[in-house]
Amino acid sequence: MTLEDAGLRERVVVEEITGGRGVRMHLNTLGIHVGDTIRVVERAPFRGPVLVEINGSRVALGRGIARKVRVVPDASCSGRPAE
Amino acid sequence: MRLVLAGQPNSGKSTIFNAVAGYRSATANFPGSSVAYTISRTMILGREVQIVDLPGIYSLTTTDAAENQALSYLLDEEPEVIVNVVDATRLGRSLELTLQLLELGRPVVVALNMMDEALRKGIEIDPEILAAELGVPVVPTVARRGQGLKRLFREALRAAMTESVPAPKRLDREIERAVERIVELLPPEPAVYPVPRRFLALKVLERDPGITHAIERVSPGFVERVRPILEALEEAHGWNVPEVLSGHRHAVAHSIEDRASTMHHARLGWRERVDRLLLHPLTGGPVMLAILGVFFYTVFGAGKFVEEPLVAFFDQLSVAILGAFPPGSFIGTVLNGLVLGVSGGIAIVLPYLLPFLLGLAILEDTGYLPRMAYILDNLMHRIGLHGKSVLPMVLGYGCTVPAIMATRILESARDRRLTSALTVFVPCSARSTIIYGLVAAYMGPWWALGIYFLNIGVIVVLGTLLSRRMEGRSPGLILEIPDLRLPSMKTMAAKTWLNLKEFIVIAWPLLIASSVVLGILEWAHADHTINAVLSPFTVFVLGLPAAVGVTLVFGVLRKELSLVMLVQAMGTTALATVMTAVQMMTFTLFVLFYVPCVATVAALARELGWRDTAWITGLTVVVATVVAVVGRLALTLAGIG
Ligand SMILES: Nc1nc2c(ncn2[C@@H]2O[C@H](COP(=O)(O)OP(=O)(O)OP(=O)(O)O)[C@@H](O)[C@H]2O)c(=O)[nH]1
Numbered sequence: 137m138t139l140e141d142a143g144l145r146e147r148v149v150v151e152e153i154t155g156g157r158g159v160r161m162h163l164n165t166l167g168i169h170v171g172d173t174i175r176v177v178e179r180a181p182f183r184g185p186v187l188v189e190i191n192g193s194r195v196a197l198g199r200g201i202a203r204k205v206r207v208v209p210d211a212s213c214s215g216r217p218a219e
Numbered sequence: 220m221r222l223v224l225a226g227q228p229n230s231g232k233s234t235i236f237n238a239v240a241g242y243r244s245a246t247a248n249f250p251g252s253s254v255a256y257t258i259s260r261t262m263i264l265g266r267e268v269q270i271v272d273l274p275g276i277y278s279l280t281t282t283d284a285a286e287n288q289a290l291s292y293l294l295d296e297e298p299e300v301i302v303n304v305v306d307a308t309r310l311g312r313s314l315e316l317t318l319q320l321l322e323l324g325r326p327v328v329v330a331l332n333m334m335d336e337a338l339r340k341g342i343e344i345d346p347e348i349l350a351a352e353l354g355v356p357v358v359p360t361v362a363r364r365g366q367g368l369k370r371l372f373r374e375a376l377r378a379a380m381t382e383s384v385p386a387p388k389r390l391d392r393e394i395e396r397a398v399e400r401i402v403e404l405l406p407p408e409p410a411v412y413p414v415p416r417r418f419l420a421l422k423v424l425e426r427d428p429g430i431t432h433a434i435e436r437v438s439p440g441f442v443e444r445v446r447p448i449l450e451a452l453e454e455a456h457g458w459n460v461p462e463v464l465s466g467h468r469h470a471v472a473h474s475i476e477d478r479a480s481t482m483h484h485a486r487l488g489w490r491e492r493v494d495r496l497l498l499h500p501l502t503g504g505p506v507m508l509a510i511l512g513v514f515f516y517t518v519f520g521a522g523k524f525v526e527e528p529l530v531a532f533f534d535q536l537s538v539a540i541l542g543a544f545p546p547g548s549f550i551g552t553v554l555n556g557l558v559l560g561v562s563g564g565i566a567i568v569l570p571y572l573l574p575f576l577l578g579l580a581i582l583e584d585t586g587y588l589p590r591m592a593y594i595l596d597n598l599m600h601r602i603g604l605h606g607k608s609v610l611p612m613v614l615g616y617g618c619t620v621p622a623i624m625a626t627r628i629l630e631s632a633r634d635r636r637l638t639s640a641l642t643v644f645v646p647c648s649a650r651s652t653i654i655y656g657l658v659a660a661y662m663g664p665w666w667a668l669g670i671y672f673l674n675i676g677v678i679v680v681l682g683t684l685l686s687r688r689m690e691g692r693s694p695g696l697i698l699e700i701p702d703l704r705l706p707s708m709k710t711m712a713a714k715t716w717l718n719l720k721e722f723i724v725i726a727w728p729l730l731i732a733s734s735v736v737l738g739i740l741e742w743a744h745a746d747h748t749i750n751a752v753l754s755p756f757t758v759f760v761l762g763l764p765a766a767v768g769v770t771l772v773f774g775v776l777r778k779e780l781s782l783v784m785l786v787q788a789m790g791t792t793a794l795a796t797v798m799t800a801v802q803m804m805t806f807t808l809f810v811l812f813y814v815p816c817v818a819t820v821a822a823l824a825r826e827l828g829w830r831d832t833a834w835i836t837g838l839t840v841v842v843a844t845v846v847a848v849v850g851r852l853a854l855t856l857a858g859i860g
């Protein structure tokens with residue numbers, strides 16, 4: 137599943153970031169890495185961007201970007217996953 | 220001594236800078252409010268210090284042009300001390316940058332800013348533990364209220380004087396070994412940049428294209444020699460090296476955060492509730508329209524309230540002056556031009572400009588702009604851009620020059636070109652005063668609102684057409700949405716004043732001078748010549764009175780001139796008696812779109828080069844003519860005026 141299809145308010149863990157170096161680095165610098173837990177907070181209508189929460193800060197990701205973030209549901213649901 | 224403020228976007232660097240340098244660097248609640256560095260000389264604790272406010276950077280790996288500015292400053296300029304401004308509410312992420320700054324081999328002091336926000340969010344940070352972990356002084360601050368700044372600068376000066384260079388944090392063993400091996404392969408001193416060799420080696424590991432190329436130039440074959448090192452590391456981790464590094468720093472930063480901070484229960488307040496409303500799929504759009512509607516009506520209402528009595532007063536003054544001198548005398552016309560120039564600034568422009576700038580400052584400081592980018596991302600995709608372009612375009616309603624500079628926050632050159640081209644069509648506050656002062660005042664606010672919508676429609680059409688012609692695709696929206704914040708009266712006043720000063724110092728004198736020049740032209744009957752030359756266009760194509768010709772020429776200098784000089788050229792402030800509604804509308808539509816002012820042309824040329832500037836300027840004339848003619852025909856057919 138990608139971030140695009142993650143359920144609203146669901147906690148998910150980043151599994152892989154596909155796409156070019158630019159996008160990966162950009163997401164990294166905003167605090168989104170493989171292994172991080174993130175939560176989809178809001179989803180704009182008409183295929184607009186998704187708003188995700190990561191470590192207390194909020195980032196808007198366009199659908200095209202969200203599609204590049206592969207995620208799995210968070211199994212532990214508590215604390216930060218092991219790096 | 221040089222002190223540079225570096226840190227992640229929106230952490231409060233410019234606020235700290237302004238606290239010591241006076242309000243000079245624009246602050247706003249969105250990432251990327253500074254796109255160029257600002258330098259100021261001040262006395263701090265009895266020492267002369269050159270203080271530099273850099274654009275925000277998320278890391279020392281750049282993703283856009285504004286970040287590049289900051290990075291090249293840090294690499295080239297050898298500042299005596301780096302003050303790393305950290306947003307305490309985003310400690311973990313901010314420390315990833317701090318770890319990189321520690322690599323630069325310069326004294327570093329951390330300003331742990333936004334402590335008030337952290338408290339509200341239930342985040343308790345122990346500065347002592349943080350300082351021990353990082354090996355540099357850490358000073359808690361609340362920049363907006365000036366708290367802790369004195370101590371911050373004292374620590375910074377001490378660090379600079381004692382040249383206490385921090386030891387970089389060690390990373391994982393394999394990375395360290397790779398770093399050591401690359402350091403040995405680096406060309407001998409002097410290296411490419413005045414930075415430690417360890418830092419260069421890390422950048423090579425990150426596959427930083429700029430630095431790698433620079434080294435390859437000095438030492439050909441370098442890339443080939445380091446390739447096996449990178450490949451071995453990749454093999455061991457199964458990831459590509461830049462991500463290994465970034466992931467590793469992430470882990471180190473968060474373990475420091477865990478040790479230095481404690482989470483208490485956060486109090487949810489009005490911000491979270493308001494934010495839900497602003498961003499909710501159902502309410503977000505309507506609330507945005509409502510906010511902009513209130514903005515529009517408040518500016519119009521406030522402006523009209525002040526404008527009318529002022530105009531009446533200056534009209535009497537003008538009549539008195541003209542009456543005191545024989546008709547057609549040189550001194551009388553010149554004096555009258557002078558009065559019209561002065562009064563145009565005070566009575567016609569300022570009443571609308573002031574509330575407009577104040578309103579824009581509120582939008583910027585509350586943090587609403589990035590939310591607009593989120594809501595409008597979708598629409599922007601239709602015109603080949605993404606949501607971030609909303610920021611420069613909305614800033615364009617204030618002044619086109621900073622708006623064009625703000626396109627530096629965009630990641631790709633294509634997006635910067637396209638956004639700059641479209642931003643030129645956004646009516647700046649000067650052009651808005653024409654919409655308010657002419658259309659809204661004489662024809663009613665609904666007409667004025669209609670013009671804004673028409674303008675957006677034209678921009679959408681242009682964007683759609685232009686983006687088809689430009690190669691490449693927009694990379695997609697990645698934008699941090701900062702917390703909502705109540706704007707502080709002090710910064711709002713300072714910021715509005717900064718923008719207003721630009722009008723008072725540059726535009727107004729130009730306005731007065733131009734009015735006097737027009738007075739002289741009228742006295743010498745030279746205005747008739749200019750008007751006659753332009754009349755095939757103004758009278759035949761646009762159906763306007765011939766007298767508007769000169770105002771269009773002057774309008775290229777400053778957009779406010781068109782309106783003020785219209786009054787002068789037509790010889791009355793009661794414009795409704797000499798122009799029909801259709802003519803006012805046609806005039807406004809043309810002025811709205813045609814040739815940007817000289818300052819904008821210069822800014823365009825600086826950011827995009829002369830070729831782009833030339834076609835964009837040409838395009839404005841075409842669009843202005845088409846829109847004005849179509850508007851004229853449509854209104855005439857509809858039987859208005
Ligand atoms: N609550 C609170 N707000 C602050 C503090 N310091 C700054 N701000 C606000 O935070 C916002 C961002 O401040 P800026 O000074 O523009 O941040 P910057 O680091 O220069 O941002 P960029 O230029 O975008 O990198 C503004 O709205 C400030 O008023 C603080 O200590 N507490």
Ligand SMILES: [Mg+2]
Nearest residue numbers: 232233252253
């Ligand atoms: Mg700034």
